[in-house]
Amino acid sequence: MTQTRKRIFITGGASGLGRALAFTYAKAGWDVYIGDVNEKRGVATARDLKTLHPNQRVEFRRCDVTLLEDLQAVSEWLKSNWGGVDTVVNNAGVVAAGALAEQPLVDWEWILNINLLGVVRGCKVFTPLFRAQGHGQFINIASAAGFAHLPRMAAYNATKAAVIAVSETLVLELKADHIHVSVVCPTFFRTHLIESLRTQDAVARSQALKLVTEAKLSAEMIAVVIHRQAEKKRFMIMPDPEAYSVRLLKGLLPLSLFFRLLERAEKIKLER
Ligand SMILES: NC(=O)c1ccc[n+]([C@@H]2O[C@H](COP(=O)([O-])OP(=O)(O)OC[C@H]3O[C@@H](n4cnc5c(N)ncnc54)[C@H](O)[C@@H]3O)[C@@H](O)[C@H]2O)c1
Numbered sequence: 175m176t177q178t179r180k181r182i183f184i185t186g187g188a189s190g191l192g193r194a195l196a197f198t199y200a201k202a203g204w205d206v207y208i209g210d211v212n213e214k215r216g217v218a219t220a221r222d223l224k225t226l227h228p229n230q231r232v233e234f235r236r237c238d239v240t241l242l243e244d245l246q247a248v249s250e251w252l253k254s255n256w257g258g259v260d261t262v263v264n265n266a267g268v269v270a271a272g273a274l275a276e277q278p279l280v281d282w283e284w285i286l287n288i289n290l291l292g293v294v295r296g297c298k299v300f301t302p303l304f305r306a307q308g309h310g311q312f313i314n315i316a317s318a319a320g321f322a323h324l325p326r327m328a329a330y331n332a333t334k335a336a337v338i339a340v341s342e343t344l345v346l347e348l349k350a351d352h353i354h355v356s357v358v359c360p361t362f363f364r365t366h367l368i369e370s371l372r373t374q375d376a377v378a379r380s381q382a383l384k385l386v387t388e389a390k391l392s393a394e395m396i397a398v399v400i401h402r403q404a405e406k407k408r409f410m411i412m413p414d415p416e417a418y419s420v421r422l423l424k425g426l427l428p429l430s431l432f433f434r435l436l437e438r439a440e441k442i443k444l445e446r
Pocket of ligand 1: 185186187188189190191192209210211212215237238239240265266267268288315316317318359360361362363364365366367368369370385386389393
């Protein structure tokens with residue numbers, strides 16, 4: 175039987191970008207399954223989705239991306255109940271900040287386990303289902319922090335650079351299976367990300383708070399661009415022009431000059 179309804183699974187789908195993507199895809203006629211560790215927001219998001227899009231199938235379950243078995247349970251459910259899934263968005267993420275010399279290693283382990291290994295687990299669990307179906311798409315949410323590395327953000331920067339590396343690797347690894355991979359690298363946009371912040375550094379805390387809460391872009395604006403570009407099967411999705419310019423400059427300028435630009439950008443942001 176040919177599957178006509180499109181189906182998406184989004185990790186961290188209860189808040190911020192995940193929630194905005196859920197609404198964007200539901201509006202475009204997709205059935206939406208969201209997973210998250212925040213059950214209160216997950217239930218509320220599923221309820222709001224059903225109210226606004228009564229013709230779409232909507233599901234929520236508690237799904238922790240640090241647990242392989244939670245992701246496996248979603249994959250099995252999707253196979254049994256919706257006949258599979260077309261797109262998986264590995265979006266769940268948290269933030270840690272602080273100078274490397276002072277930051278506890280336990281914060282590194284925590285963020286690597288969610289931001290990097292969460293994406294790895296998502297790709298690992300859903301690849302067999304995509305292969306069996308003969309198609310599928312991963313949308314991995316990285317960040318412009320994956321190539322523009324602001325100071326006091328080494329742990330977060332490292333997870334996002336690694337998500338880009340994993341995604342690039344998978345493009346060729348999964349090509350023959352007709353599995354497409356996209357990686358998303360936005361700058362800052364307004365969400366609840368800061369609620370997860372782990373830091374002991376007051377400067378890093380106020381910097382991170384400012385960057386996210388005072389960002390010009392909303393999660394909804396980012397989600398619309400991701401949907402449009404993912405449908406065109408773009409690999410590198412940079413939803414805002416700032417991310418695009420920063421990446422271009424890094425490629426063109428000598429690194430010493432690029433570092434000076436980052437230094438100035440950081441100073442301006444701190445003084446604001
Ligand atoms: N907000 C920004 O400025 C920004 C910029 C670039 C990239 N990003 C990335 O966008 C993604 C979404 O973040 P957001 O900004 O929407 O933040 P958010 O906090 O609003 O949403 C993140 C969601 O992930 C969930 N989550 C956290 N740990 C989890 C786990 N172990 N398992 C499952 N779910 C978990 C949270 O409960 C939350 O609902 C993240 O990967 C983040 O790094 C955000």
